[in-house]
Amino acid sequence: MPDASRRSERSRSAILRAAVALLEEKEYADLTVEAIASRAGVGKQTIYRWWGGRGPVVLDALIDHLGPDGPPSLPDTGDLEGDLRLVLRAIVAELADRRLSATTRALTIETLSSDEFAERMRDRLLRPQLDTIKERLRAARAAGQVRDDVDLDHAVELLIGPAYHRWMMRTGPLTEGYADDMVDLALTALRPAAVRSGAAGGAADSP
Amino acid sequence: MPDASRRSERSRSAILRAAVALLEEKEYADLTVEAIASRAGVGKQTIYRWWGGRGPVVLDALIDHLGPDGPPSLPDTGDLEGDLRLVLRAIVAELADRRLSATTRALTIETLSSDEFAERMRDRLLRPQLDTIKERLRAARAAGQVRDDVDLDHAVELLIGPAYHRWMMRTGPLTEGYADDMVDLALTALRPAAVRSGAAGGAADSP
């Protein structure tokens, strides 16, 4: 119904910037449509007209914030374990920081609350990030460092799923050591039998 | 301040039952204190007096609902892979069912929203469940089926983290095949080198 050609670019970007700013400095429960509108100096109706609610604004804001071109592809140094350690250490560092993980927290809450949001978030934000890891694994498989018979999507989830679980459920600290340990475990599972090296893990049980 | 000895057991259980019922039949956003009070035939003040808000009620309701004795310990048939497949298949089946997973969805949202809730939920609901898996793995390690050098907490997260990630992010279907595949991958990572069998996984890449 609204005529997109008349849409105010000034308002659009003010809204997205306000949403990101509020995400970073307040609890997600305080990120109300009224707060965004007020901070952006915009009428509430402008938000409801073009997005329809808080969720879609947050999604757009983060897409915009994290770079509309999507994440850069992972480096491929040839050292699979080293490359994956860098990725997982980065993920774990972001999750461990309350400020940095605020956006992920917001996205997760919204994802759990709305199917529609979940799909859009997955396709427009998450998938591109996971695909960078998947591509690295695909290259590794071509190089014979990963078994031919593993589903690469499963492989990605094996790598990062545990960290997200630990973050959400607060079951333990998110450290570099944890990241490295998980990379070891995952690679042990993924490497071809012939190539498989001896040890993974190495820590004793947590108390 | 309130005198617990005068607390009405009738009201307490009516409230918890109402909360579970509403969780299963409505969106989490519709689970208001007023709705719980009304459904339970109880004054709002009774909820605020003993719990203080929606979150703690939901937590208690689920602790009560899932059995106050905690989850039963896992069977140990000697077949580690078989036992773990049963566990992960059960988890995946619950997550795949919209009705059954409503409680987990609610808990996760509340966990992401409140630190205090997160801690209580982790200690009173989640930990006991994870510990049953941990104990099964400990037995397996004693039997030489799991490497001595893995942190069992990490092992548990390796096993179930991917499924929760897939559930939350909707990155793919949650099937028995997925559960079995993840058990294979995890066990490949966990088994001592000497015992390690050839294949894990087996599916081609998802499209």
Next chain:
Amino acid sequence: MPDASRRSERSRSAILRAAVALLEEKEYADLTVEAIASRAGVGKQTIYRWWGGRGPVVLDALIDHLGPDGPPSLPDTGDLEGDLRLVLRAIVAELADRRLSATTRALTIETLSSDEFAERMRDRLLRPQLDTIKERLRAARAAGQVRDDVDLDHAVELLIGPAYHRWMMRTGPLTEGYADDMVDLALTALRPAAVRSGAAGGAADSP
């Protein structure tokens, strides 16, 4: 703070009509803000925004109900006693009727409860009514029917004060005879000595 130019006339009048209707059909204690809002099909906030509570709404409702132009001026037939009997009989008849006096009862309770309400009620509702009587007495004084040295405000209170006292305190029936008797007594007090006729009153003592 609210912008009066955007105020909804539809809501304003619906609220005032609802208040009058409820005043006439229920006890004053049942005249809650929620009941008014519900009956008027209006959000509670609209009442709190423009009035601030029950009292001011009731005041406005009655000002609106009794005619925003104020009471009509009293007739002046030249017969002072006759004119005043009409006034006091009308007052007494209204007070004697439970339904008709419901509004006066409400106003009086609110007046006794709030200084601010008391002032607004006096200036906007009561004073205009008392002034009509005062004007009639002023005309009578000009015609030599009332002594020059009486304070006309005192004269008005001498006339109507007893009836209100009897109504409030239920010390006796409010009849036409009572009204006439009080007019006689008051006029006896007010008439110039030269004009003063013999008898006032006439009833024997009440039992």
Next chain:
Amino acid sequence: MPDASRRSERSRSAILRAAVALLEEKEYADLTVEAIASRAGVGKQTIYRWWGGRGPVVLDALIDHLGPDGPPSLPDTGDLEGDLRLVLRAIVAELADRRLSATTRALTIETLSSDEFAERMRDRLLRPQLDTIKERLRAARAAGQVRDDVDLDHAVELLIGPAYHRWMMRTGPLTEGYADDMVDLALTALRPAAVRSGAAGGAADSP
């Protein structure tokens, strides 16, 4: 139903004292049953058992407070005008004082709210006070200072009604001058024609 012989005198008097104290230091709206019970160190049920609610407690409290023997009879110096001036000046002084008139305010509100309360208040508190004035007037009538044909109840209301009206409606200041003026006006109406002196009133109109 309750057995009066077992009633606790300690509680009874604590409740009445608490009610009077709260009446004098708070708004009438703050005089809740819970506040009385708490101040008196008494269970709420004790109040509901013996009185049934706030109104009856207030009534009893004031009867108790103002002296259970009722008001003393008026002095009769032979000077009717002087005696009545004392009475009306006392009434007016009490009404003019916010603290002293708090009890009258409370009684009036309750009287307007409940028929049952109104009757009990009238018979047990008000009538005895009015009767002292009535008796003084009866003596005056016997002495030929008041006309034989006036209803003494009407005469009492003529005397005090205006002051109560002015108090309630805040239509003007309650001063000794006002009291004296009203006594003059009333006596002018009440005196036998033969005895009637020239002037009553004397103030010019209020501005």
Next chain:
DNA sequence: CGCTAACCGAGACGGTACGTCTCGTCTTAAA
């Protein structure tokens, strides 16, 4: 002189209304 029934304080209970907050829609005036 002990039993026992009613009182007592305390305060939890199911309710109702309060006054506030935020939602998502609707209305207005300016650009």
Next chain:
DNA sequence: TTTAAGACGAGACGTACCGTCTCGGTTAGCG
């Protein structure tokens, strides 16, 4: 027609009291 502004109907929030009910613990009067 879109915008900023903000009033609107709706309804949940958390609090205060209502009047009733349920506890143990006195306390008085009958046996």
